[in-house]
Amino acid sequence: MKLIKSKNANVNYLAKVVRIENFKPHTDPEVTRLKCCVIDGFNIICGIDSEPGLYIYFPTACCINPDFLRYANLYRHKELNNDPEQSGMFDDNGRVKAIRLRGELSEGFILPAIMLENYIVSVTNVNYEAEEGIEFDSVEHEGKTFWINKKYIPKNTRTPGMPGSGSSRGKQPKGLDKLIENQFRFHYDTTLIKKCPNVIKPNDLISITEKVHGTSTIHARVLCKRELNWKQKIAKWLTGCEFDEYDYLYSSRSVIKNQYYNKNVTTGFYGVDVWAEADKIIKPFLQKGMTIYAEIVGFLPTGSYIQKGYDYGCTMPLGDSYKLGEHFKVLVYRITMTNVDGVVHEFSAREVQQYCKNIGLDCVTEYYYGFAKDLYPELDPSEHWSENFISKLANDKRFYMEMNSPTCINKVPHEGVVIKSENMRSEAFKLKCFAFLDKEGKALDKGESNIEDEN
Numbered sequence: 294m295k296l297i298k299s300k301n302a303n304v305n306y307l308a309k310v311v312r313i314e315n316f317k318p319h320t321d322p323e324v325t326r327l328k329c330c331v332i333d334g335f336n337i338i339c340g341i342d343s344e345p346g347l348y349i350y351f352p353t354a355c356c357i358n359p360d361f362l363r364y365a366n367l368y369r370h371k372e373l374n375n376d377p378e379q380s381g382m383f384d385d386n387g388r389v390k391a392i393r394l395r396g397e398l399s400e401g402f403i404l405p406a407i408m409l410e411n412y413i414v415s416v417t418n419v420n421y422e423a424e425e426g427i428e429f430d431s432v433e434h435e436g437k438t439f440w441i442n443k444k445y446i447p448k449n450t451r452t453p454g455m456p457g458s459g460s461s462r463g464k465q466p467k468g469l470d471k472l473i474e475n476q477f478r479f480h481y482d483t484t485l486i487k488k489c490p491n492v493i494k495p496n497d498l499i500s501i502t503e504k505v506h507g508t509s510t511i512h513a514r515v516l517c518k519r520e521l522n523w524k525q526k527i528a529k530w531l532t533g534c535e536f537d538e539y540d541y542l543y544s545s546r547s548v549i550k551n552q553y554y555n556k557n558v559t560t561g562f563y564g565v566d567v568w569a570e571a572d573k574i575i576k577p578f579l580q581k582g583m584t585i586y587a588e589i590v591g592f593l594p595t596g597s598y599i600q601k602g603y604d605y606g607c608t609m610p611l612g613d614s615y616k617l618g619e620h621f622k623v624l625v626y627r628i629t630m631t632n633v634d635g636v637v638h639e640f641s642a643r644e645v646q647q648y649c650k651n652i653g654l655d656c657v658t659e660y661y662y663g664f665a666k667d668l669y670p671e672l673d674p675s676e677h678w679s680e681n682f683i684s685k686l687a688n689d690k691r692f693y694m695e696m697n698s699p700t701c702i703n704k705v706p707h708e709g710v711v712i713k714s715e716n717m718r719s720e721a722f723k724l725k726c727f728a729f730l731d732k733e734g735k736a737l738d739k740g741e742s743n744i745e746d747e748n
Contacts, residue, residue, distance in 0.1 A: 294413070294421050296429035299438065305485050306355040306444040307428040309333070310406060314345045321395040329397060334487030334683055338392075338399035347406040347423060352485075353391040353730060354737070356445035362387050364412045365404065388445045388737060391730040398727055400487075409441070447740040472549075473537060475635025476515035479547055480586050480627065486712055486722035490679040493722075495666035498715040500642030501692060503658040503700070504708045504723055505624060506600045507590035509546040510571045514539055514579035515631055539581045543572040565593050570615065571623045578652045582630045588657065591621035601741065602705045603698065625649050626657045626711070629719075642713045658700070660692050660710065686710070687724060695726050706732050 298307060309332070316328045319338070326341050332350045351357060357367075366374040367381030374380065382402075389402045406423040413421045417434045431438045486492070493499060517540040542551045550568050571589050579585065591607030593599055594615045610620040617623065628640040628648060640648065642662070649656045661668060669685050672678055686692070693699045693707040706728035713721045 294417060294419050294432070294434050296423065296427050296441075297431050297433045297438065298429055299431040299440065302430050303444050304428075304482050305488070306352055306442065307430050308352070308355070308442050309350045309429075310423045310425050310427045311348050311350050311403075312346070312425045313343075313348055313403070316343060316345075319395065320397050324395050324397075327394065327397075329399075330403070332401065332403070334490050334680060335400040336398050337401050337403055338394055338397055339403055343403075347425060348403040349406050349409050349423070351389045351402045351442055353389055353400050354445055354734070355389050355442045356387040357383070357389065357442045358440055359387055361409070361412050361441060364415060365408050367404075384738075386445065386447075386738075388734075390734050391727060393727070393731070400727075400730075445737060447737060471517045471540070472542070473516045473518060473635075476517070476631055477513050477542065477549075477584065478629075478637070479544070480509060480511065481719055481721075483711065483721050483723045486683060486724050489722070490683045493665050493679060493682060493712065493714060495664070495672075495674045495678055497665045498663070499661070499665050500659060500713045500715065501661040501686075502626065502642070502656075502711050502713075503660060503693075504711050504725070505588050505590050505605065505657060505700075506603045506698075506708045506729075507588040507605075507624075508567065508599055510568045510575075510587050510589050510623070511544045511546075511584065512541075512572055512575040512579060512587070513543070513584040514541050514576075514581055515584065516540075516582075516633060517542070541572075541576055541579065543568055543576075565595055567593055567599070567621070570594065570621065574617055574623050575625075575654065578654060580630075582632060584629045584631065585625055585654075586627035586629075587623050587625045589621060589623055593621075601736070602701075602703050604702050605698075605700050606702060622655060624655050624657045627721075637719065639717055639719050641715050641717070643715070657711070683724065686712075687726075694724075695728055 296310070311332050313330050313332070316330050316339070319327045319329060327338050328341055328343065330337050330339060335352070337350070362368055362381070362383055363373060363375055365381070366376050366379040367383045368374050369380055369382060369384055371377045371380045373385065392399050410421050410423055413419070413432055416439065419434065430442055431440045516537045518537060542549060544550050545568050550566060567589055571587065575585050575587065590599055590603065590605040592604070592609055594610060596609050598604070599621070605622055607620050607622060615621070625645060628645050630638045642659070646656050646659055665682065666674065669682060672681050672685070686694070688694055690696060692710050694709065696707050697704050698707045707726055708729045709723060709725035711721050711723050
């Protein structure tokens with residue numbers, strides 16, 4: 294019996310066993326029935342009766358297994374609970390919300406670990422004691438698993454046969470006949486920096502760029518298997534020589550779109566292959582072995598927003614016209630080079646900016662480039678520097694945090710920033726604005742579709 298991360302787990306939506314020793318009062322002195330605690334940099338509002346001990350933390354925008362919510366009597370509608378005389382705070386969809394109560398932000402939900410332990414016993418008939426520090430989304434028992442929490446996706450956004458939420462991030466696609474192993478990879482998950490603030494140190498050289506709200510697109514020129522004629526097949530059999538060649542492919546966040554490589558692909562969200570439009574822009578600039586990762590923002594050829602309300606300075610296309618810069622933008626945020634052995638070289642953040650400038654491609658806006666310690670020189674490196682750094686960054690108006698998007702015509706919340714350390718590692722971290730999370734949460738409540746959850 295153990296808590297595990299499932300095969301398709303997304304790091305940003307994992308639950309965690311935590312020990313809470315200290316609580317703090319709500320910032321509003323008139324609020325006397327609530328208090329707060331901090332978990333991995335996230336502020337959590339809880340009941341005044343909460344005592345120090347072991348808890349289960351559930352992050353914002355995950356949903357919790359309905360059977361567990363029913364067992365713990367956590368549904369708002371009493372008739373859904375095991376005890377119809379009790380009610381909790383969860384709507385029928387079981388989603389954990391980011392909320393603001395009397396000026397205090399809450400980014401997650403906690404409940405005593407004993408509640409999960411008792412639930413596991415009720416399901417498996419085996420005693421279990423949770424261990425501090427474990428991150429998980431599922432329970433494994435005698436070779437079988439059942440889920441506890443996962444990323445919340447509205448039911449009406451799921452298309453049969455399409456992938457789950459983030460399961461392909463950083464991995465290689467499977468089952469594509471023409472693609473050689475280790476030559477193409479989907480983008481990795483961008484981790485919430487509040488989960489791991491200590492990844493940024495004062496002496497780190499960092500890049501801070503605008504996080505834009507669009508849809509991911511990937512374009513590669515990598516080694517692929519060549520369809521052989523009979524002479525080449527004989528030559529390969531006699532000599533063992535391969536006839537691989539560099540070829541082009543493009544994908545969304547998790548689906549290869551080229552029909553040549555993926556015969557089962559659909560046109561995707563709204564029935565439009567907007568990734569093919571981006572490919573027309575990026576393909577001419579791909580060197581052998583290069584993969585370019587970018588975000589498409591603005592409008593679809595159909596006239597719909599790529600992300601509702603987020604125009605990024607673009608205007609709605611009319612008729613058959615669909616022009617780069619006018620109706621949509623393609624903003625590069627990552628570039629890699631993969632050699633014939635499948636070894637990946639990661640471009641630095643500064644190299645991405647300079648390379649795109651030299652060839653005429655647009656990049657995400659760079660807000661800051663320099664040593665982390667120089668951004669807030671007043672911070673003492675010996676006094677919780679990492680936590681204080683993230684706290685200041687989360688409210689820094691220079692980066693439009695908790696402000697409207699600086700690049701949209703419409704008044705919509707700025708999504709946030711992406712932080713990357715210049716260490717040649719394939720990793721980046723994001724810090725989202727609460728105003729954006731709040732808007733996103735209200736859209737989820739309405740069941741509104743999101744292009745990133747489909748492709």
